[in-house]
Amino acid sequence: MSVKKISTVLALALMVSGGAVAGFAAASIMHVGSDASGSVSKAQANVIVGKLTHHQARVTQVFKGPAGLTGVIISGQQGPVVSWITNTKSAVIVGGVVDTKTNKNLTMQASIRYLSKPPATFQDKPSAQTAPLPVSPKPVLASDTTMQGPDGESLLRKFIQASQSGTMVQVPQPGLTGPHTLYAFVDPNCIFCHKLFDEVQAHQAEFQQAGVRVVYVPVAILKQSSIAKAAEVAKEGWPALLRDEQRFDVNSEEGGIAGLSGPALSSYARIVQGNTDWLKNLSAANHTGEGTPFLVWQAGNGRAYFLGGFPSEQGLHALFASMQPGWSPKKK
The missing domain is CATH 3.10.450.70 (Disulphide bond isomerase, DsbC/G, N-terminal)
Structure with a gap:
């Protein structure tokens, strides 16, 4: 290069x-x-x-x-x-x-x-704080350990609970149903979020077969226009997210919607800021760079996991497998 x-x-x-x-x-x-x-x-x-x-x-x-x-x-x-x-x-x-x-x-x-602190491998006994790794090209999940204090896995769990409570504005992918949920923090101007979106659309049948719902969490971290565009997604839901992704300009890395303005922006910007605060706190607690997409889910062993970035097709299959009942991470 x-x-x-x-x-x-x-x-x-x-x-x-x-x-x-x-x-x-x-x-x-x-x-x-x-x-x-x-x-x-x-x-x-x-x-x-x-x-x-x-x-x-x-x-x-x-x-x-x-x-x-x-x-x-x-x-x-x-x-x-x-x-x-x-x-x-x-x-x-x-x-x-x-x-x-x-x-x-x-x-x-x-x-x-x-x-980050040095990453720990999966262990038989839970240990103190560990640093997770992102996935590329194979998924490396957050370490199977119990995080201490109001950070790490406990904060991931709190986010999942808050998401399930209905108090957060999120955008579910239409047509996907099942017992498992993959939460994806996305910025409307993020090209990797755009790639994740395309990946989900291309593999909808596999998501459905695995019983995995995809729920997008709009945030604003990349550009000045991100907050207005994320606010439009928060207000209109799937139609706005779909327009943003279908019209995404990969050359300028710009989402395809104009975004809200005026009183509507002021109202929905607060919602987006709340989502963005979740992303910042989760990134800090898990010792990762603050970026999007940021994926969160509950695995088959009952623990909360995350992934910074978007998985390859092989990584996607490993992610599906991790959600199934009885799954446990391989010990090293």
């Missing part, structure tokens, strides 16, 4: 606080106006980030990235986040970098490596 192809691999934004990191604007690339070339040191990165954020954030770590990028861990008021600085020191990428050959989200991988 060459430096010239960087513009083709920008995707899923993993930005805190609805698309900003301690002073960063909601954008995928922020120019800093330097033409110097070469790798970026921690000191240089701090100068760049300090200038962009008015010294509200600082770089705590740097590491080698793909295609000449330098990975940086930026810490601000909302916590650490993985970002990237180009080898010319002319731009900072706050968001997802995806390898076009492997389709792997390199930002997510870096978040797991540098921001």
